[in-house]
Structure formats: C-alpha cells, structure tokens
Amino acid sequence: MATNSAVKAAKSFLNTTGFSPEPTLLEQYVKCLSEDGLVEEAVDVYNALKETGISPSVVTSNAVLLGCLKARKLHLFWELHKGMMESEVDLERIRCLIQALCDGGEVSEGYELLKQGLKQGLDPGHDVYAKLISGFCKIGNYACMSEILHTMIAWNHFPNLYTYNEVIKGLCKNKKHVEAFCIFKSLKEKGYAPDRVVYTTMIHGLCEKGWLGSARKLWFEMIKKGMQPNELTYNVMIHGHLKRGEFVLAGEFYSEMLRKGYKETTVSCNTVISGFCSHGKSDEAFEFFKKMSETGVAPDAITYNALIQGFCKENKVEKGMKVYKELKALGLKPSVVTYAALVRNLKMSDSVETSLNF
Known part of the structure; x- marks a missing residue:
C-alpha cells in the first residue's frame, strides 16, 4: 500500500509535468489513490482511462469501488458500478x-x-x-x-463474539428477550467465553425486560470470571433498578461505581434524573441536578427535558418553566414531548405558544 506522501508526490509530478504514464501505471495509481482515501481523484483517473478506450482490470475496478465504500460515498459507488455492469463479477465484487x-x-x-x-x-x-x-x-x-x-x-x-453480540442486542431491542437469553446461554455451551461487552448487552436486555434477578446473576457471574463492570455496565444496572423504583439499590450501585474510580458523567447523571422524574420525584431529581455543577458535570438537553417533563407530570409548572428558561438561555431545544407537556399544563393560547420560540 502506498504511503500518503508517495501518493501526493505522484499527484504533484503528474500535475506539473503533464507526463502521461502507461495504462498499467495509471491503474496502479488509481489503486493507490483509492487506498489512500482520495476517492474523487481515483474516480477521475479511472474515468479518464475508460475515455481513452482502455478497460481497467477487475482488480482496479474493485479497488475504486472499495475506496468509495470506505469513504462512505455510495452515490459514487453506484455511478461507477453502472459502467461496470458488463465486466466480470468476481468474489471481491460480490463483497463490495x-x-x-x-x-x-x-x-x-x-x-x-x-x-x-x-x-x-x-x-x-x-x-x-x-x-x-x-x-x-x-x-x-x-x-x-x-x-x-x-x-x-x-x-x-x-x-465471533461481535456477531453474536449484534444478534443479542438486536433481539433485545425488538423485545425478543427470551430468544436473546437462549442465544447467550448457548454461547457458553458451544465453548465461547462471552466478554464484558456481551455480558453488558445481555444484562441491559434483562434489565429492560424487568428481569433484575437474572441480570444480577449475570453481573456476579461476570465478576467471578474476572471481568470488572465498567461505567456502562453500572449505568445499565442503575437504570434497571430506577425503572423499577428501587432507589436504594440504584443508589448502592451508583456509590459503588464512584468507589471503583469511575467519575460521574452526563449520561450517568441523566440516568438518575430520568429515573427520579419517572417516579414522581422531580424535587429529588432537581437536587441531584444542582449537584452536577459542583462536580463539574455539564447537563445537556436530555437533562433539562427530563426535569421539565418531571415537573409538569407533577403539576409543578412554575418550576418547569424556570428550567425551561434556563434550557433556552443555553441555546438548547426542548423536545416535542417537553413542549407538549408545558402547553398542556399551562393551557396556553396560540400567541403564548409562539412566544416560546419553539
């Protein structure tokens, strides 16, 4: 594979000298440009070759197609492929x-x-x-x-484990938790050793389903096998317990996460705030929110939207509006759900709604 500097040198030489290389060298140049991510230039040289009546080899054609894929330029890929419809289709072409x-x-x-x-x-x-x-x-x-x-x-x-993780994640996302859990268990039976990523994916799926007993069992199984939970794994368990209204257990996991050296993040704070708000504890959520600035964690739009919706859910509209004004002052946008909650609680007229600048 050509280095970036070599490709640049070749480009400069061709542009300044007007030298016209042999077709085989130009094809090699196309491959180098494609591998180096200079897709537009590769396509230009490839098309110039074809215009002179030369049919680039299958290898060259595949190289430029692969370059388009790596650069995420699908429109260029399909434009080129149209002109290759009559050419040989090999294994690499099928992959592309x-x-x-x-x-x-x-x-x-x-x-x-x-x-x-x-x-x-x-x-x-x-x-x-x-x-x-x-x-x-x-x-x-x-x-x-x-x-x-x-x-x-x-x-x-x-x-491999990545593929199985995708399957388990997809099944859980589409509420097929039983099937996902069966695949997870079959992995161990087939001799695979699920890593922390796979364990976290399965624990998350079980928590979403509300099967916290099974989730905790996997949690301890993972630790027993020498895999320590990371921030994401902790966040999954915290969210699962908050979803069930089990604030004491959620707090224990949160405290343990901090003791293990993981710092509070916007994501972990949002998990707690959303959990409190979903169970009618918006004041507790707001107290937690105020501590974020003390620990140097910056709230985002999700933080503010969760708080506003929480206050509106408990008919604490004044508090919700105060948070809303802070949201707007920071240049953040309320979600459609947040805006609807404010309108519903304040029973606003159209003119007042317009004044929210949503």
Missing part, C-alpha cells in the same frame, strides 16, 4: 456489492446476492455474513438473520 447494499439499507437485496454467489460456489467470507446479520438485526428480520447464521456455519465460518 453486498456491503454497499447493506450500507444503503437494502439488506434483503444483499442477501439475495449472497445466495446467488453461493450457488456459483463464491463464498464472500466471514465479514459479509456478519454485515448481513447486523443489517437484518437492525430491521428486526430474525428469520433471515437465523438463516444466514446457519448458512455461515455450514460454510465453515464461525460467528
């Missing part, structure tokens, strides 16, 4: 096309292309399967996700 389809949200089309390739004996490899699995998890299509998982294993590509 499936990734482009997944990146563009057309994961089902990517799956069809995978099946076509496999019929021809073209196996695109582990990363492509993982990309498709992740894509189907995002749209909640677990039938196709499961099919790809089985196909992947049948072609001797064994999912």
Whole structure:
C-alpha cells in the first residue's frame, strides 16, 4: 500500500509535468489513490482511462469501488458500478456489492446476492455474513438473520463474539428477550467465553425486560470470571433498578461505581434524573441536578427535558418553566414531548405558544 506522501508526490509530478504514464501505471495509481482515501481523484483517473478506450482490470475496478465504500460515498459507488455492469463479477465484487447494499439499507437485496454467489460456489467470507446479520438485526428480520447464521456455519465460518453480540442486542431491542437469553446461554455451551461487552448487552436486555434477578446473576457471574463492570455496565444496572423504583439499590450501585474510580458523567447523571422524574420525584431529581455543577458535570438537553417533563407530570409548572428558561438561555431545544407537556399544563393560547420560540 502506498504511503500518503508517495501518493501526493505522484499527484504533484503528474500535475506539473503533464507526463502521461502507461495504462498499467495509471491503474496502479488509481489503486493507490483509492487506498489512500482520495476517492474523487481515483474516480477521475479511472474515468479518464475508460475515455481513452482502455478497460481497467477487475482488480482496479474493485479497488475504486472499495475506496468509495470506505469513504462512505455510495452515490459514487453506484455511478461507477453502472459502467461496470458488463465486466466480470468476481468474489471481491460480490463483497463490495453486498456491503454497499447493506450500507444503503437494502439488506434483503444483499442477501439475495449472497445466495446467488453461493450457488456459483463464491463464498464472500466471514465479514459479509456478519454485515448481513447486523443489517437484518437492525430491521428486526430474525428469520433471515437465523438463516444466514446457519448458512455461515455450514460454510465453515464461525460467528465471533461481535456477531453474536449484534444478534443479542438486536433481539433485545425488538423485545425478543427470551430468544436473546437462549442465544447467550448457548454461547457458553458451544465453548465461547462471552466478554464484558456481551455480558453488558445481555444484562441491559434483562434489565429492560424487568428481569433484575437474572441480570444480577449475570453481573456476579461476570465478576467471578474476572471481568470488572465498567461505567456502562453500572449505568445499565442503575437504570434497571430506577425503572423499577428501587432507589436504594440504584443508589448502592451508583456509590459503588464512584468507589471503583469511575467519575460521574452526563449520561450517568441523566440516568438518575430520568429515573427520579419517572417516579414522581422531580424535587429529588432537581437536587441531584444542582449537584452536577459542583462536580463539574455539564447537563445537556436530555437533562433539562427530563426535569421539565418531571415537573409538569407533577403539576409543578412554575418550576418547569424556570428550567425551561434556563434550557433556552443555553441555546438548547426542548423536545416535542417537553413542549407538549408545558402547553398542556399551562393551557396556553396560540400567541403564548409562539412566544416560546419553539
């Protein structure tokens, strides 16, 4: 792979001398530009080659397509691909096309292309399967996700922990916690050793479902295996207990998090404030909010919106309006839910609503 300085030197030489290299050298230049992230320049040279009647090799064509993908320039990718429709489709091209389809949200089309390739004996490899699995998890299509998982294993590509984590996260996100927990347990049975990321994902899913007993069991299992919870893992448990109104347990986890050396952050403070507000404890939330400035933690729009909604929920509109004015003074925006809560509580006229400058 060419270094950035080498590519710049080549560009400067060609631009200043007007030298016209042999097509093979130009193709090498296209590959270097693509690998170095200079996609527009690579496309220009590639198109110039074609205009002179030269057909770039499959390797060169794939290199420039891959460059477009890495630079997240899908429009350029598909423009180039239109001009390559008659060229040979090899394994690398299939990989590029499936990734482009997944990146563009057309994961089902990517799956069809995978099946076509496999019929021809073209196996695109582990990363492509993982990309498709992740894509189907995002749209909640677990039938196709499961099919790809089985196909992947049948072609001797064994999912890694990252892929399984994506599956578990996707299942939990779409309220399929039982299925997620089954996959998590099967991991250990298959000889995998779930890491802290996978444990945290599963603990989060169990907390969201309200299965705090199972979540705590995994918490202690993780620690027993030598994996210490990080700030995210603590935040997940704190949120889970607050969601259930178990403030004492949530406080114990919060205090332990600080004792372990993790500092308070905007995210952790928002978790506590939102938890208090959702259970009619907006005054306690406000006291916690005031301590944020003492510890140097900056509130954000989520902090203010949670407080305003909490006050409105308890009909403490004056306090809500005070926080609202502070929100606006900082240049932050109220959410649609926050604005609706204020309007509903104050029973404002249209003219007063307009004065909020929302």
